[in-house]
Amino acid sequence: MTNGDDVTSGDAADHDVVLLKRHLAGDPDAFTEIVRRHRDQLWAVALRTTCDPEEAADALQDALISAMRHAASFRGDAKLSTWLHRIVVNACLDRLRRRASHPTTTLPDDDHAPSTIRDEFADRDVATDVHAALATLPADQRAALVLVDIEGYPVDQVAAMLDVPSGTIKSRCARGRAKLVPLLAHLHEGQQLREEPGNPARGAAVELNVEPDGAPGSTAPTDPSPPSPPSPREELR
Amino acid sequence: MNSPHPELEALAELADPWAVDTPPSDAHAELLAHVAGCPICTGDLEALRGVRETLRSLPPVPMPADLAERLEAALLAARAEDKNVVPLVALGKDGSPSRSRPSRTRWQAFPYSAAAAVLVLVAIGTAAVIGISHSGESKKSTAAASTDAAPNAAAAGGLPAGTPTLTSGTSYTSADLASQVTAVITSAVPGAVQRFAALRNPDFAARSSAAAGAAAPAVSAPAAASSAPAPQSVPTSALPTPGIGTAQAPARTAPTGPLADPAALARCVQILAPGQDHALVLVDYATFNGVPSTIIVLADPDVAGKLDVYVEADTVNCANQEVTFATFLDPAASPSP
Numbered sequence: 315m316t317n318g319d320d321v322t323s324g325d326a327a328d329h330d331v332v333l334l335k336r337h338l339a340g341d342p343d344a345f346t347e348i349v350r351r352h353r354d355q356l357w358a359v360a361l362r363t364t365c366d367p368e369e370a371a372d373a374l375q376d377a378l379i380s381a382m383r384h385a386a387s388f389r390g391d392a393k394l395s396t397w398l399h400r401i402v403v404n405a406c407l408d409r410l411r412r413r414a415s416h417p418t419t420t421l422p423d424d425d426h427a428p429s430t431i432r433d434e435f436a437d438r439d440v441a442t443d444v445h446a447a448l449a450t451l452p453a454d455q456r457a458a459l460v461l462v463d464i465e466g467y468p469v470d471q472v473a474a475m476l477d478v479p480s481g482t483i484k485s486r487c488a489r490g491r492a493k494l495v496p497l498l499a500h501l502h503e504g505q506q507l508r509e510e511p512g513n514p515a516r517g518a519a520v521e522l523n524v525e526p527d528g529a530p531g532s533t534a535p536t537d538p539s540p541p542s543p544p545s546p547r548e549e550l551r
Numbered sequence: 552m553n554s555p556h557p558e559l560e561a562l563a564e565l566a567d568p569w570a571v572d573t574p575p576s577d578a579h580a581e582l583l584a585h586v587a588g589c590p591i592c593t594g595d596l597e598a599l600r601g602v603r604e605t606l607r608s609l610p611p612v613p614m615p616a617d618l619a620e621r622l623e624a625a626l627l628a629a630r631a632e633d634k635n636v637v638p639l640v641a642l643g644k645d646g647s648p649s650r651s652r653p654s655r656t657r658w659q660a661f662p663y664s665a666a667a668a669v670l671v672l673v674a675i676g677t678a679a680v681i682g683i684s685h686s687g688e689s690k691k692s693t694a695a696a697s698t699d700a701a702p703n704a705a706a707a708g709g710l711p712a713g714t715p716t717l718t719s720g721t722s723y724t725s726a727d728l729a730s731q732v733t734a735v736i737t738s739a740v741p742g743a744v745q746r747f748a749a750l751r752n753p754d755f756a757a758r759s760s761a762a763a764g765a766a767a768p769a770v771s772a773p774a775a776a777s778s779a780p781a782p783q784s785v786p787t788s789a790l791p792t793p794g795i796g797t798a799q800a801p802a803r804t805a806p807t808g809p810l811a812d813p814a815a816l817a818r819c820v821q822i823l824a825p826g827q828d829h830a831l832v833l834v835d836y837a838t839f840n841g842v843p844s845t846i847i848v849l850a851d852p853d854v855a856g857k858l859d860v861y862v863e864a865d866t867v868n869c870a871n872q873e874v875t876f877a878t879f880l881d882p883a884a885s886p887s888p
Contacts, residue, residue: 328822336859342630346623353622357614371618378622379629441609463606488563494602495559495595501605 330394345382356402362460363406365449377405400475410453447497455490458483557582566599716834723839732860806836810845823861824849
């Protein structure tokens with residue numbers, strides 16, 4: 315009855331408003347129905363932002379209960395689905411920050427995270443590689459990419475969701491994509507690289523962008539190309 | 552080749568979709584000029600666009616069924632322990648609100664407009680209604696065609712045949728909404744009493760008769776209407792084009808306003824219950840708190856036996872910000888936390 319396409323249409327968004335008002339008026343089933351309409355999309359955002367199914371599930375549960383209890387604060391100036399995304403992604407980032415500040419627990423960038431998320435996307439090679447690569451990014455950059463590039467939200471909406479200026483979202487996306495280039499190069503260029511192993515331009519870009527701050531080399535896919543000649547880009551630095 | 556290669560991050564901004572829409576800054580123009588003459592940066596830009604495409608084309612990730620169950624259970628538990636979430640108005644024996652104190656705040660806190668409201672009636676022990684018509688013959692065809700016909704009907708700009716559309720002449724008020732709606736359904740929709748147990752509930756019955764005396768909405772007793780002209784039942788099955796009736800007077804004697812247009816009504820029903828317009832029980836062109844409104848009664852598509860009653864202001868957009876909702880729960884049927 316409802317699917318992703320439905321939820322993005324105008325009528326479906328209007329039905330969200332109807333359901334929310336029924337919830338506010340005391341209808342015990344309305345909020346559950348709202349969750350059913352959006353749960354797949356929200357789950358994907360939570361999973362890709364946290365890179366950990368357990369964290370994602372806990373964050374999603376916290377976020378949805380919070381949304382249910384504070385539904386009256388929904389102002390109607392955005393779609394309900396956008397409002398839910400905002401609550402969910404911030405719950406995810408809060409959890410990641412808490413975990414990062416907690417010495418006994420693991421960080422999302424640890425080896426544990428990519429392997430766990432890999433299980434979740436078993437049999438999906440491209441998705442597995444992309445999620446492993448996303449897991450190496452700082453959480454803020456990852457969240458921006460999840461919302462802008464994967465979910466397709468406009469930059470200004472994502473800026474509002476994360477309470478930062480639009481320019482910040484743009485630069486987070488740009489930095490995140492730049493870090494992903496070498497990690498995902500094999501998806502686009504692997505064939506080409508194998509055929510043209512001496513391609514210096516691509517080799518240069520790949521080597522250059524494995525930077526120590528954002529990308530622990532453990533999860534970087536091995537580049538099939540042989541060692542590149544000195545990069546022209548590197549020489550300029 | 553004098554210009555240095557730009558940072559990959561700078562190129563990444565060039566790869567952004569918004570870089571196309573916004574007028575290029577001087578810096579971007581400089582970058583583009585460099586990229587145009589530089590195969591290395593052109594390749595990098597392609598790689599960055601490839602990353603964007605890869606992210607965009609990731610497959611959906613459906614929520615695992617066990618997690619979906621866990622979430623719904625968690626929401627249920629949270630609601631049960633949350634004392635703020637109570638029915639807006641739970642009708643007492645005399646039809647007066649029995650739990651108005653905690654919910655009144657919510658009613659006032661919610662941006663209120665008298666333009667429209669929603670009434671949700673809970674009926675116990677009844678199956679969801681698929682389609683309703685006035686004759687057994689068309690009832691059969693409605694039920695048979697309901698699943699396939701519903702989307703087509705909406706697409707074609709109309710509602711399924713057999714939807715009881717009427718002008719009962721009722722002046723609905725927020726205070727008496729439940730009893731008034733009950734009375735109209737009971738009298739105007741054949742078989743409703745059998746289908747919806749709440750309509751047979753003694754409390755509901757008492758309120759129904761009281762409302763019938765006060766507002767005279769019953770189609771079977773048109774003479775009881777005082778100021779309003781005689782209510783007329785206009786089953787769509789009896790008219791070739793429902794809702795075309797010409798407006799004769801300011802009083803609601805015939806379908807008027809935007810929702811008298813079958814296409815607009817069908818879209819409204821689509822918003823209220825997407826893909827479920829065959830669950831439509833009743834449409835009544837009337838007034839609510841003195842404002843011309845359209846009362847739409849649907850069998851709740853998600854909860855068997857539940858009646859959803861929407862009171863829509865005469866606007867084209869059924870979900871505009873003016874819409875206000877009231878929920879009434881039959882105390883016998885409401886799940887007590």
